[in-house]
Amino acid sequence: MRLINHVLILLIFVFLAACSTYILKPADFSWPIESVLKVDNKGNIEEQRYSLIIRVKSLYFQEFADSMNFAGKEIRMIRDKAGYIFMTGKDFKNVYVFIPVEGGFKLENKILISEKNLSAPAFNQKLQNIELLDGTNKYLLNNKGLVR
Amino acid sequence: MKLNGFFFLYAVFASLLFSQAITAQSDYEKTQNFKTRFKQIEDGIKNAGSLDECNMIDEHIARLRSDFTPDKTLLDKSLYPDNFESSFAKIERALEIRKGDFAQIGELKTEVGSLKDKISDLSQQNEGLLSQIKQLQILSSKDAQTIASLQKLVSQLKANIAQRDELVRGIVDSLLAEFVKTPGSLNDAEKQLVFKKVDSGNLFFNIERTISDNIQFMKVTQTTPQDLSNLKKQYSDFNKVWHQIGPKLADVYVSRKEKASEIANINNMFADWNNRLNDEIWGQVNKLFREKQLAVLPFKSGDQFVNSVNSFVDDELNNLPVKGATQAEKTFYTFADSVYFKTVQPTWIPILVENNMMTSANKDSIEKKITSWKTKAAPGAKMNWIYIAGVIVIVLLLIAYFTKGKKKVVVVQEPPKTEE
Numbered sequence: 001m002r003l004i005n006h007v008l009i010l011l012i013f014v015f016l017a018a019c020s021t022y023i024l025k026p027a028d029f030s031w032p033i034e035s036v037l038k039v040d041n042k043g044n045i046e047e048q049r050y051s052l053i054i055r056v057k058s059l060y061f062q063e064f065a066d067s068m069n070f071a072g073k074e075i076r077m078i079r080d081k082a083g084y085i086f087m088t089g090k091d092f093k094n095v096y097v098f099i100p101v102e103g104g105f106k107l108e109n110k111i112l113i114s115e116k117n118l119s120a121p122a123f124n125q126k127l128q129n130i131e132l133l134d135g136t137n138k139y140l141l142n143n144k145g146l147v148r
Numbered sequence: 149m150k151l152n153g154f155f156f157l158y159a160v161f162a163s164l165l166f167s168q169a170i171t172a173q174s175d176y177e178k179t180q181n182f183k184t185r186f187k188q189i190e191d192g193i194k195n196a197g198s199l200d201e202c203n204m205i206d207e208h209i210a211r212l213r214s215d216f217t218p219d220k221t222l223l224d225k226s227l228y229p230d231n232f233e234s235s236f237a238k239i240e241r242a243l244e245i246r247k248g249d250f251a252q253i254g255e256l257k258t259e260v261g262s263l264k265d266k267i268s269d270l271s272q273q274n275e276g277l278l279s280q281i282k283q284l285q286i287l288s289s290k291d292a293q294t295i296a297s298l299q300k301l302v303s304q305l306k307a308n309i310a311q312r313d314e315l316v317r318g319i320v321d322s323l324l325a326e327f328v329k330t331p332g333s334l335n336d337a338e339k340q341l342v343f344k345k346v347d348s349g350n351l352f353f354n355i356e357r358t359i360s361d362n363i364q365f366m367k368v369t370q371t372t373p374q375d376l377s378n379l380k381k382q383y384s385d386f387n388k389v390w391h392q393i394g395p396k397l398a399d400v401y402v403s404r405k406e407k408a409s410e411i412a413n414i415n416n417m418f419a420d421w422n423n424r425l426n427d428e429i430w431g432q433v434n435k436l437f438r439e440k441q442l443a444v445l446p447f448k449s450g451d452q453f454v455n456s457v458n459s460f461v462d463d464e465l466n467n468l469p470v471k472g473a474t475q476a477e478k479t480f481y482t483f484a485d486s487v488y489f490k491t492v493q494p495t496w497i498p499i500l501v502e503n504n505m506m507t508s509a510n511k512d513s514i515e516k517k518i519t520s521w522k523t524k525a526a527p528g529a530k531m532n533w534i535y536i537a538g539v540i541v542i543v544l545l546l547i548a549y550f551t552k553g554k555k556k557v558v559v560v561q562e563p564p565k566t567e568e
Contacts, residue, residue: 122174
């Protein structure tokens with residue numbers, strides 16, 4: 001009986017080891033500078049350096065409740081060290097944090113920056129965090145929200 | 149004093165605000181600023197018009213480097229696929245190449261300057277020689293001494309013209325090299341360079357003068373077939389180069405009307421030069437027939453030459469019964485042996501064919517016509533039978549002589565002596 005218990009415990013260890021996710025670490029996904037991308041007529045943005053095309057039409061609906069008024073507008077986008085994508089734009093109140101998933105970006109967090117619209121937002125890479133500038137205002141963000 | 153204190157405080161406050169604004173600059177903006185200034189320098193290098201401008205750009209590069217050295221780490225990452233150092237290496241190399249171009253242009257300018265001096269010397273000499281030749285030709289009594297000095301002057305003029313043509317072509321060639329180096333349309337700086345080169349070499353004037361002197365030379369001197377062949381080659385070479393450079397110069401000078409009209413004038417002068425040369429060559433060939441009182445219609449092209457010979461021969465054959473066989477035969481031999489096969493075919497036809505003034509087919513058709521004329525006009529055919537009969541008789545006589553002259557040789561064999 002005792003032997004059976006030992007065998008069962010061993011089998012549980014083997015099962016747990018087999019179920020754990022295999023991760024290559026550490027990784028640095030950070031983009032040195034933000035990308036400023038123009039939305040085309042179909043609602044897509046294209047980042048040539050990182051070979052990325054994504055449809056952001058629904059982001060305008062999220063922010064302005066208007067999914068038609070996007071063509072020609074600019075989206076500012078940056079990726080932090082952990083791999084989260086931060087997006088915002090002129091007249092936005094929020095910064096959207098996404099994580100890439102199969103076939104798209106999954107919304108991880110929506111950070112309210114100010115009740116007033118951002119007039120000239122810009123992202124900077126700051127070690128583990130992302131800095132958001134808006135005129136003379138400066139904010140420090142991560143995927144969880146406002147750091148400062 | 150109190151006011152000064154407030155002023156100081158305002159200044160400190162303003163500088164604090166300003167410094168905050170500076171520190172609040174986005175990395176993207178910094179990168180874009182760098183890229184904008186970098187692009188301005190690149191354009192500056194491309195459009196630089198002198199070595200001094202290049203040296204000024206050198207200073208701009210140094211300033212850009214010092215302004216952005218604090219952001220080197222950022223730029224190393226954001227200037228992908230280049231980095232901070234490789235970007236500077238790129239523009240510094242481009243600037244060195246541009247400086248090299250100006251050094252080369254400087255050398256060319258000096259070269260063109262010396263060519264210009266030589267050309268004006270030769271042009272003056274040519275003018276003097278031409279007037280001397282004209283004066284000597286006016287003299288009614290030309291003694292041996294006059295003729296000798298005329299010949300000497302002509303050969304000197306010929307050498308001078310050839311030398312001057314070569315110098316002018318040197319300038320044209322160096323301009324052509326400039327166009328080859330920068331194919332496609334030239335930018336403003338490159339256009340300025342071409343203007344300078346054309347002006348400093350007084351190019352248009354010199355080309356016009358070269359053409360007019362060559363035409364003048366033909367007018368005042370007796371040209372030989374060899375002279376005309378050389379002149380035609382000179383024309384073809386020069387015209388070929390001008391055809392390469394003329395349209396490009398016309399593009400460059402499209403906004404300067406007086407220069408554009410000069411280019412058009414040079415095109416006309418080239419056409420005139422060619423026409424005069426062709427007229428001279430055809431004129432001399434026509435003259436050969438006229439000198440022998442052969443009424444060949446005047447011609448100025450290969451086809452006309454064929455038609456004139458054909459109609460002359462046809463006329464001759466039609467008039468054969470009226471003129472009589474002896475006269476017709478005489479005309480044929482004068483035409484064929486004294487003119488065509490003696491001078492036209494060996495001397496002029498190669499020049500005409502080589503310069504595309506007539507074709508080999510034209511030549512063949514003339515010679516075919518002469519052959520058909522010979523069978524009818526020259527009784528050479530009858531004579532041939534007499535000659536053949538004569539030859540046969542001579543051969544028969546020789547055979548008879550040898551067979552008759554052979555004597556039979558009788559061999560007498562003595563019987564062998566028997567020993568007793």
